[in-house]
Amino acid sequence: MIRGAPLFLVALVPACRTSHAAPAPQPQASAAVQVPPVLSVQDTARGIVAVVGTERDRRVVLRQGPTRPSITLAGPLATTIARAAGADVWVSGTRAGNTLTATAFLVRTVDGVPALDGTLVSADGQVALVTADHVRHVITNAPAALRQLVGARAWVTGDLAHGGVTWGVLVPPPAHAPVADSVVALDLSRGDSVRMHGFADGMARLLASDAVYLRAGAPVVSGTSNIRAMLAAARPVPAGAMRWQPLRVGVSSDGTLAYTAGIAATASSDSARVALRADRYIAVWRRDGAGWRIVAYAEIGAAPASTGPVSDTQLMAHPGSAVQDSIARVLVATDSAFSAHAARAGIADAFASYAAATAMTFSGSLVNTGPAEVRGSFAGAEQGTLEWHAVDAGAAASADLGFTVGVATYVASPGASPRRSKYLTVWALQRDGSWRYLVDGGNALPQ
Numbered sequence: 001m002i003r004g005a006p007l008f009l010v011a012l013v014p015a016c017r018t019s020h021a022a023p024a025p026q027p028q029a030s031a032a033v034q035v036p037p038v039l040s041v042q043d044t045a046r047g048i049v050a051v052v053g054t055e056r057d058r059r060v061v062l063r064q065g066p067t068r069p070s071i072t073l074a075g076p077l078a079t080t081i082a083r084a085a086g087a088d089v090w091v092s093g094t095r096a097g098n099t100l101t102a103t104a105f106l107v108r109t110v111d112g113v114p115a116l117d118g119t120l121v122s123a124d125g126q127v128a129l130v131t132a133d134h135v136r137h138v139i140t141n142a143p144a145a146l147r148q149l150v151g152a153r154a155w156v157t158g159d160l161a162h163g164g165v166t167w168g169v170l171v172p173p174p175a176h177a178p179v180a181d182s183v184v185a186l187d188l189s190r191g192d193s194v195r196m197h198g199f200a201d202g203m204a205r206l207l208a209s210d211a212v213y214l215r216a217g218a219p220v221v222s223g224t225s226n227i228r229a230m231l232a233a234a235r236p237v238p239a240g241a242m243r244w245q246p247l248r249v250g251v252s253s254d255g256t257l258a259y260t261a262g263i264a265a266t267a268s269s270d271s272a273r274v275a276l277r278a279d280r281y282i283a284v285w286r287r288d289g290a291g292w293r294i295v296a297y298a299e300i301g302a303a304p305a306s307t308g309p310v311s312d313t314q315l316m317a318h319p320g321s322a323v324q325d326s327i328a329r330v331l332v333a334t335d336s337a338f339s340a341h342a343a344r345a346g347i348a349d350a351f352a353s354y355a356a357a358t359a360m361t362f363s364g365s366l367v368n369t370g371p372a373e374v375r376g377s378f379a380g381a382e383q384g385t386l387e388w389h390a391v392d393a394g395a396a397a398s399a400d401l402g403f404t405v406g407v408a409t410y411v412a413s414p415g416a417s418p419r420r421s422k423y424l425t426v427w428a429l430q431r432d433g434s435w436r437y438l439v440d441g442g443n444a445l446p447q
Contacts, residue, residue, distance in 0.1 A: 077433030216443035252396030327395035348378035
């Protein structure tokens with residue numbers, strides 16, 4: 001899903017003008033070659049990359065030599081730089097004391113041998129590495145294993161003209177379409193599951209044991225049994241009355257995390273007529289030994305449901321054990337910076353600034369695509385304030401796709417009553433090392 005980001009995205013139907021937003025008042029990566037950014041001169045360091053510390057407190061450092069202290073690398077890009085452990089790299093960014101928040105890097109040598117750092121491309125049967133200066137370095141007689149990495153950012157050493165090269169992957173290539181197809185097929189099959197087993201049991205069969213569910217008018221509920229109980233307490237959905245149609249699907253480069261977003265259609269009838277209601281949804285899927293299961297789900301646009309009493313034990317806790325993964329912590333921090341941007345520069349500017357090029361948000365019955373449409377969807381809301389924080393997060397092991405779940409408070413004007421909501425945001429790592437959201441939506445909390 002996203003202009004050069006290391007994951008697969010496809011728009012399944014053309015997006016019309018269709019959040020933890022304020023209450024209302026792709027095809028695979030571009031064919032244009034993506035190359036690592038040229039480093040800036042300011043705040044640049046060179047050294048050997050090393051990963052140090054324990055499993056629980058792992059750090060990426062740049063060792064500058066025996067007479068100079070090591071530099072700790074920070075920021076989302078540090079995870080990518082860790083893949084170059086043992087290599088000699090240049091890193092640029094913003095330095096504070098002995099910590100460098102990385103914004104770009106280039107591999108210079110590996111085991112003392114000069115290296116090229118760039119993106120692997122294929123044309124006319126040849127594999128080449130495109131470096132930051134946009135030069136194509138053809139790799140003659142590229143091994144089959146290297147040909148399978150087309151689209152990846154990699155370093156390469158050796159004699160490119162005559163073969164005998166060595167390489168390492170820095171950013172994996174995009175996932176293959178069949179993985180996305182399998183997620184779409186499962187998403188579409190939810191209608192059959194609900195028809196066969198009823199809404200509560202049919203949905204529960206596709207949930208991960210630690211799933212979180214966002215239903216309008218209810219708290220954030222976690223755990224399969226709790227979610228099943230909440231859904232069962234709602235007004236029954238007639239068998240065969242629900243269908244899901246994904247508009248977007250994205251898959252992490254390692255094929256372990258995915259998301260779908262689209263239309264949830266519900267048919268109802270009485271003696272006189274049949275009515276069709278079209279709401280929206282976001283689903284985050286995780287693949288493990290049991291296959292794909294939903295780990296986070298948000299109903300969007302639906303009327304607040306009667307869920308019955310929800311006990312405190314069903315509520316999602318404030319960030320705790322679920323937010324221990326290092327990438328998840330980065331996403332929580334990014335979400336917090338996103339909220340701070342809204343407080344500083346306004347809601348519309350924040351949502352436009354943090355949107356990916358193909359980002360999708362929902363406003364009433366509309367789907368907004370891209371930063372410009374997202375910005376326009378907040379017209380009339382700029383007098384209000386919106387603040388939020390994440391209560392859960394997760395990410396793929398490949399560190400290129402993740403999600404946050406959180407709660408938000410919107411105040412339309414000074415003195416107005418606050419309106420509380422909850423949200424699900426899907427994030428993708430960009431080529432420059434930043435995280436931008438791909439889809440965002442939510443619904444009301446109990447007021």
